[in-house]
Amino acid sequence: MVALPKQIEVEESYLHGGGILGWLTTIDHKRIAVLYGVTTLFFFLVGGVEALLMRTQLARPDNTVLSAYLYNEMFTMHGTTMIFLVVMPAGLGFFSNFVVPLQIGARDVAFPRLNALSYWIFLFGAIVLNIGWFHNLSPDAGWFGYANLTERYYSPGANLDFWSLGLLISGVSSVLSGLNLLTTVINMRAPGMTFMRMPLFVWSVMVMFVLILVAFPPLTVGLIFLVLDRFFDTHFYRVVAGATPLLWQHLFWLFGHPEVYIMVLPAFGIMSEIVPTFSRKPLYGYPAMAYSTALIGFLSYGVWAHHMFAVGMGPVADSAFALTSMLIAIPTGIKIFSWIATMWGGDLKMKTAFLYALAFIVQFTAGGLSGIMHAQPPIDLQQTDSYFVVAHFHYVLFGGSAFALLGGLYYWWPKVTGRLLDERLGKLNFWTMVIGFNLTFFPMHILGAEGMPRRIYHYAPDMGWNLMNLLATIGAFTMAFSALILLINMLKSIRGGELSGPDPWDGRNLEWKVPSPPPEYNFREIPLVRARDQFWHDKYGYEGGATPAAPAPAHPLEEGGAIHMPAPSIYPILIAAGLTMGVVGMMLWIRVAVCGAFLTAFCAIAMGFEYANAGAEDEKQIGAATGLDTRKVGVWAFIGSESLFFASLIATYLIYKGKDLGGPTAETILEVGLTTTTTFILLMSSLTMVLAQDSFRRGDRSWGLRWLIATIILGSLFLGGQAYEFDSFFRKGLTLQTNLFGQTFYTMVGFHGAHVTVGVIILLALAAASWTGWFERRHRDIAVECAALYWHFVDIVWIVIFSIVYLMRSVAKA
Amino acid sequence: MSAGFAVDRKRKPRAGGLSEYCGCEYSAMNARGGRRQAGNKGPSLALICLVKRLRQRAAASFKSPIFAILPLTAILLCACDPSSFPASTFTPRSDLAHWVLAVYFEVIGWDSIILILICTLVFLCLTRYSTRASEDQPKPPPPHPESLGLEIAWTMGPALILLFIAVPSLRIVFRSQSPAPAPNALIINVTAHQWWWQFDYPSMGIHTANEAHIPAGRQVRFLLRSADVIHSFWVPAMGGKRDVIPGHVNELTFTPSAPGNYIGECAEFCGLSHANMRFRIIVQTPVAFDDWRANQSGGPHQPALAAAKAGERIYMTSACTTCHAIAGYSSGYIGPNLTHFGSRHTFAGSTLINSPQNVAAWIENPQALKPGAQMPALGLRGRELSELVAYLESLK
């Protein structure tokens, strides 16, 4: 454990006390960030070793260090690990988690228990992804696992079961994390911290949170289809049933390209902290930087098909996606130029963190420029799936993201541990890393231009690839050496590095105001924010000398210096364990799955009550800067994310409509009469729900309960109708495996039914809790409101499904 | 590798050879394709030709010669020597490849300018503004003026550059993807298998594998189908790849411009032996192509030697016939058609030279040479094996 700095006497560090159990049950955002940090560091080493093994194999032509099978496992797990278990959780779980609350002047994230839950789910997902190594059954179809190679027929082993289930689990974690942190940024800002006063790091990661919420649902849907195909013999990606493997590519890249920005945006944010701090100047062109961040996020969602130019989507689609892809270069250019303009005329301090930032600018630009190349469909046809692309995305994600993350590590390490990293070792680390990085990846451009495809486990000696491959291997080992120095530096610092004090870099934002390491509650008093770079102004005064007026909080702050922090909770880790047992058990032992499901449900309800009745937290639930209720913000963000989930299901249904090769279809099997009745029942349940909510709000508990029970009954009736309908379809010979209509219909309507079921369970719990008077009234009202929002959302989804599936049953596609 | 036979992996195939640069003919293969072996006129001549050619291309590809001296361009041009880099993307040998390369060079030019600009700016910042000794003395914060004009400039500048890039690039997109096929276009049906390529010429009744012969100067339409998973059809010298998607017919059309032996590769990861799924596009003069066609569209040659005759009997009675076709003898379709196996330069996904030694090693243990290959080891040994090999090699 970290040897605690001595200077902290008055305010106790968040690292202090608790023992092992304290870390397992912690819901403090800083401790969770440290857990994320340690985990990502571990997987960084794992992914690095995988890369080294690959580079060893490719050092010479026709090498036999690794077999074809092992090599395929290596590159699959290297990509999957670095993306899902290193760069993304480092940006999301470590940096965002640690820094965001400190920078916006909050004591914790919006939902601390959810935060812990995210971490444990992430950890268990990571274990599932990697567990195959123990039986040499690791995933081996590439990090984007193109269907139909991933189907059971072509990949019969358990390799891709671990992959698909592991990604599903860790996807849940990312969405929960993004939801939590987005709500935090929206609603937990200190009074006066308007959006245009937020540090640009917060801006960048806020856009990343939004991207996570809208990008993961398509991946989740794609993975669900894959799991159904592999375990239940459906045909979502199988040509024999009239489906096409291209659907996977669309769903995957709908996630995959935003994912690139999910990995790069935190890097942009870190850059926008490091560059101004070490230039002693405010960030140049703050508004343009903020808007360009948002624009990058928006555009990144509309470019996914540029990964598919070689598919042959036709010239119109190719051109459209080429243009949107090129457009991203403009806001990105604004960022690069603004960082340079920030440095221009500043007092540059050559600390390791700043060196990493400088390398980022050059290397990320190089990566971005090669990206401009394959944004051109003709050039892409030569470059895609060659080593040129490998070079490109490593320049962006390693030379860019990872360099910025390493810079951020040097930058915030003192805040995390209270001790500085050694600068001399740091510079050695930096220079070996820069040299190693460029030595590894620059030759790959040339290899790509020389026609070397990616993902080949060996190559012939007469292709002209020998020298460049050897150079790349030497570079890779240089980077490994550099990583070793980094580890030594970190260990040395923990063992007794120089104490940093609260503000070692002459920082600009609020995190440098609090002690290093910060106390558990971050701020003794919630700061009032009068300007951008508040802490800088606290130190150096305001321009023109006049201090701006203090902002008025939208909601009164806590009084009397009493600081309430939520108590640790054992439930997050138990829920995550249950969830993992449920998912993995389905694959291996069904009894484990059932136990897992019960554990999850029980702990989820218990945590819900623990959360709902944690009175001390209540005052924090109304945003000091917005006056909004945090829980409602969270539910709305969740609904936004769910919209994309159902959109992906609906899109799949529509894409496959009319492509069946036999069996009953919508036109022949659907009974509109029955479903009109159930639709009417569900619509009316929305009325009773809203009446229940209205009664509770007016203080009329008995009528509130009655309406609530009416809603539960109507919801159950709807579910009963659906069960009857499914049963009658089964009798008529329509199963999940019959045809494309069967699988898309059951999946979409089934997932809607599952949502209704969850809604009924939530309403039952609420009804029971209000019946017994277990809830305090203010908690009850807001809980009913949140449940109502979810219930109505399920209702509007049904409105769309009813129209598209039932009423348009006989519409053929043009 | 496998016991018994050492595998000859030392190949000397060269895409096109130096002939393009040197004006001399340089045999791509060990004279099997009826091509003359000619001497290499030495590296100095090659170098002179190379430089001359590069200069010509630079002048043709972009208006301003300044682009040619930019470092990134220079480094990437290193990949232009086809004798050292047989799969280079910088040696265009078709109309499509020329179009692609024109856009390629334009973007490389602009990219180099921008990269140099950014590097220069960062360098200038470092030399002009880095603080050294005075680090610890408190100083007032430096001034931080902002200029709207500058911000507009660095927004509009890149936008304009992108426009310059986009226009020619999208023109190529439309030109290369919606072509009215030439009336005399040669149609070749390509079927990708894990992990080899099947080539069928519907108009000529030719069925072959891993090596497609095409005449120079005539448009070729490759109609791409997959027998299993997604593959990608890539001949770097011919200008680009096209994915091969099960359940769908994709197309890649181009007109090869120069005879030569060009390496093709599967570019989409397609399973265990993805690395061993290559092929050759052999562009011939129309006359040579007609010779090849005449030979291929006929039935198999009758074995003349005694060993080959014995091998024919072994073939007919072995499991070979289940998967392989030899016109008039067997009609298996799981593996490559062997009717004119002996006429091919390479086999096994074009990863092995077609020599008796290699073929024998392959038959003895296919998995050792291509992990995951569907062909089983048949247990043929010694004399039987060499007779079978003799027969296969006689199928010219």
Add this chain to the structure above:
Amino acid sequence: MNSQAQTAEAAHEPSRTLAYVVVAGLLAVLTAMEVWVSYIHALGVVLVPLLVVLSGAKFALVVLFYMHLHYDSWAFSVIFVPALMLAMTVVVILLFLMIRFFEGF
């Protein structure tokens, strides 16, 4: 203290019960219309846009009144509406790309 203030506030607000019931009536009528038009074969190509309008109206009614976007802070609309637009755009673009793919261009 805070919850008491909220209660007092709530008691003074006009009851929304009537509005809720009217919305429910509209939802029922719109559903009936939807089902009715879906049986008119003469509508041909008009059917789909017509159904989109009708179900869109139902959607909007629930979102605005039952989910309170009409009454609540605009901030919630800012969260939901872009997500909804994005979802619809994704469906349309995916459909466009895949239909063209199935047609073989």
